[in-house]
Amino acid sequence: KAGVTQTPRYLIKTRGQQVTLSCSPISGHRSVSWYQQTPGQGLQFLFEYFSETQRNKGNFPGRFSGRQFSNSRSEMNVSTLELGDSALYLCASSLFTGVSEAFFGQGTRLTVV
């Protein structure tokens, strides 16, 4: 059974640019969540999508957005990149929302220069 797939694995972007990250969940999983991991702030929740609807959003500025498609694949977008956006972005998928075990992808390492 294939795991959670995130693309790309590594990205280098310049301040002010925008970036789109992709996440393909485990087949049959309908919930996709996104997290940002930095050495200073640790793991922080960005948002969660379930059946193409954003169910929950973390405390991040509006530059961070996401969406989910009918096949449960999800994308997140960060516009007007700042140096502080450099982080490991992790996607997690779960069968349902809330109770189910969440499985994480390998992450996308974003570096903003």
Add this chain to the structure above:
Amino acid sequence: ELKVEQNPLFLSMQEGKNYTIYCNYSTTSDRLYWYRQDPGKSLESLFVLLSNGAVKQEGRLMASLDTKARLSTLHITAAVHDLSATYFCAENAGGTSYGKLTFGQGTILTVHP
């Protein structure tokens, strides 16, 4: 604001010794998760604890949940070098939190001969 606090944050152990990582959380949730992260890697799900008194064991690791004390523990028995990693606990507050996990700071475990 939800808070999840782990201690210790750094743990240096000798092989063969036992130790416990503590995870205190702030809500009345009965959903607690433990993850492992190796350097540069993603999060690997270790345990899902979904009720008061839940105890789960896998190899040298055992996790428990006390919802009345809002405390989960991860006990390491006879540590081996392969257990060296960062361990995170995470809480799902339930209700409208849906798939949102609130993570602790992580405990960096180093097992040495």
